[in-house]
Every structure is written in structure tokens, then in C-alpha cells.
Amino acid sequence: MSKYEMLVGLEIIDDVVYSEYRAAMKPILTAMGGEFGYDFRVSEVLKSEVEDKINRVFTIRFPNKNIMSAFFDDPEYQAIKAQYFSPSVGSFTIIRGYEIN
Structure with missing residues (x-):
């Protein structure tokens, strides 16, 4: 069965508060069958299709x-x-959304 996943880029402007966000939202995410896949802190963006700054990239997936x-x-x-x-978060970019197996 396919799942739906998004690749997301963020500009984190307050790491402490963003960590609190992740902790607070995770029980809801888990209850709905969602999860994080990859999660990266990015020090340099070499090419982008948007003007928003990106210093964090992750995948988040759901059952559908x-x-x-x-x-x-x-x-x-x-x-x-x-x-x-x-x-x-200063800005966010949904880089891609796609189905995975």
C-alpha cells in the first residue's frame, strides 16, 4: 500500500522553540500514523527553486x-x-509531495 510523503525545506530561526514544536506535535502525528523519515540541518544551499532560505530539510510521511x-x-x-x-520558522517550502511504497 502506498504512503504519501513530502520533502520539506525550512528556515529555522529559533532551534529551541522548533524542538518544542516537534515534541508537542509528535503525539498527534504518531496517532494519525505519520512519521518523520530523514531530517537534516543544512549549512549551505547550492541551488534552489525558491528565494526562501532553507537550513533544515526533512521528509514526513502519512498513510495517505x-x-x-x-x-x-x-x-x-x-x-x-x-x-x-x-x-x-522564518519560511517553509514544500519541495515535493509524492507517493511511496
């Missing part, structure tokens, strides 16, 4: 695209995002 949408629309997740994600 509908569950991914439900996760990001979840009111509890939205509250966590407002509290931690928004003040810790």
Missing part, C-alpha cells in the same frame, strides 16, 4: 494524502503550530 490533510487541519495541531512553529 487524506490523512496528511486531516493532520494539518486538526485543531490541536493548529494550536501547537501557532504556539511553536510560527515563531520558530
Whole structure:
């Protein structure tokens, strides 16, 4: 069965608060069958298709695209995002979304 995965680039401007965001949102992610795959801190971007800065790149996957949408629309997740994600991330880029086996 295919899963849906996204490759995401972020500009983290507050590492401590972003770590708190990850800790707070992870139980919701796990409960919905989601997980992180790869996770990198990036020191230099050599080529980009966007002007946003990127210093963190990761994959996040879900059982399917509908569950991914439900996760990001979840009111509890939205509250966590407002509290931690928004003040810790300068910009974000969805590099790609794709199905995986």
C-alpha cells in the first residue's frame, strides 16, 4: 500500500522553540500514523527553486494524502503550530509531495 510523503525545506530561526514544536506535535502525528523519515540541518544551499532560505530539510510521511490533510487541519495541531512553529520558522517550502511504497 502506498504512503504519501513530502520533502520539506525550512528556515529555522529559533532551534529551541522548533524542538518544542516537534515534541508537542509528535503525539498527534504518531496517532494519525505519520512519521518523520530523514531530517537534516543544512549549512549551505547550492541551488534552489525558491528565494526562501532553507537550513533544515526533512521528509514526513502519512498513510495517505487524506490523512496528511486531516493532520494539518486538526485543531490541536493548529494550536501547537501557532504556539511553536510560527515563531520558530522564518519560511517553509514544500519541495515535493509524492507517493511511496
